[in-house]
Amino acid sequence: MIVQLRICIPGDLSGVVVENCAGQVGVAEVTLDKGASVMPPGDVVQVLLARESVEGLVEKLHALDVQKRGSIAVITPDLVLSDRADRAEAEAPGEGADAVIWDEVLRQSGEDSRLTWSYLTFLVLATQLAAIGIVTDSTIAIVGAMAVGPEFGPLAALAVALVQRQRRLGRDAALALGVGFPVAMLAAALGAWLSVPLGLFPPDVLDRGSAVEFIYHPGPYSLIVAVLAGTAGMLSVISRRSAALIGVFISVTTVPAAGFVAVALVLGEYQKAAGSALQLFLNLVGIVVAAVGVLLFYRLVTKRLPSDAARRLRRKAARIQG
Structure with a gap:
């Protein structure tokens, strides 16, 4: 090239x-x-x-x-x-x-890490889609929510900030994640709270859906998938292969887990909410750790x-x- x-x-x-x-x-x-x-x-x-x-x-x-x-x-x-x-x-x-052009990686990560209205809107819409998929037992809606979610940008930026010791970039990424997910979950919870009295779904809906059980049942493969997705995602950023990011988006359970936490808390399913919160945590940590590992490897093999x-x-x- x-x-x-x-x-x-x-x-x-x-x-x-x-x-x-x-x-x-x-x-x-x-x-x-x-x-x-x-x-x-x-x-x-x-x-x-x-x-x-x-x-x-x-x-x-x-x-x-x-x-x-x-x-x-x-x-x-x-x-x-x-x-x-x-x-x-x-x-x-x-x-x-x-080849890694570090200034290019920093610039791209900085652009994707900011808490903007478009980022917040996409995350809210994705979490709402996930919540609808959960209450309707629709894997199609859940996969669609995964594809819409913009959360990989701040996660990749957080990894770059840790490796390159960029405090401002790290603060921007942490702010985007720390504000974005609670706002999106609050919006999903509000939607679920309004839907119950309208009869859009029954209060025991979480006991009926078999297609969404994986969300609140985290296990070793939850972390393994997150690590693999984080590795693939950071490699796609470095090599500028944006098509691979779509596969990353639909392989991790970040947005669906956030949507499930919101719905489960509204319906009083606290144990399931805790399980899905753990799923969300494992996915976020696994992605960042894997991305950091990829960047450290490239720093090691790149001739400075x-x-x-x-x-x-x-x-x-x-x-x-x-």
Whole structure:
């Protein structure tokens, strides 16, 4: 996979940036446009390189404080026809599908972790669907609720925050989960409370549904499935395979468990509510632990820029600015 970097920098940094871009393994093309940037004034460097080489080059650019004095844009072209690009991909170590661009992961996790009206609405709708599926003994509605639920975004962001020590990202993710689930469960409980006197379902409905027993009967496989789903979900985020996330959504029992807790509390089924609450807890913890494990593994196998090389680049950037 070929990626394009567009680097906007002050003119005094052009030389060292072009030097590092041209010396990076897996780079196919480097273009320098003098004075092309109007705001801020400076030069524009465009680099065509293999995806597996992006993280190494971005680390060097960070050491030069390019992101502070200018900007770095990462673009993925739909099609690149170039023998030179093909050779660059062959020379770059590893595979593009396995390459991690940590800034990309942080940015995506940050966008998915915020407590927004759209996130809250999707979670409320998903929990309501789950509650309806529970009282109607409809596995179709429950699976639909799993697919609609947006909770994996904050869970993935929480894992990224723990690994990358991003406190603000961790706070945003915890807030989205800590506010989102109680609000969604309260809305589901309100719907169930209004439905009983209207005769939409009988008070003993939880004793009749056989298709939903798995929700309030957590076991070892509850945690195992959550771990597998968390692993698959984080791999899909890293490799940008969003289609795999649908399978993750419909394999974990987070939203159905939240809906069951709400319905069971309204109907006075406290033991079943406790069982489904435990199911929810196991799923949330399993997903985060698995996602953290995936990220730690990738940090271990990814070649990082040596600290002495980073220090040399910072000193060079300081001399240029001075």
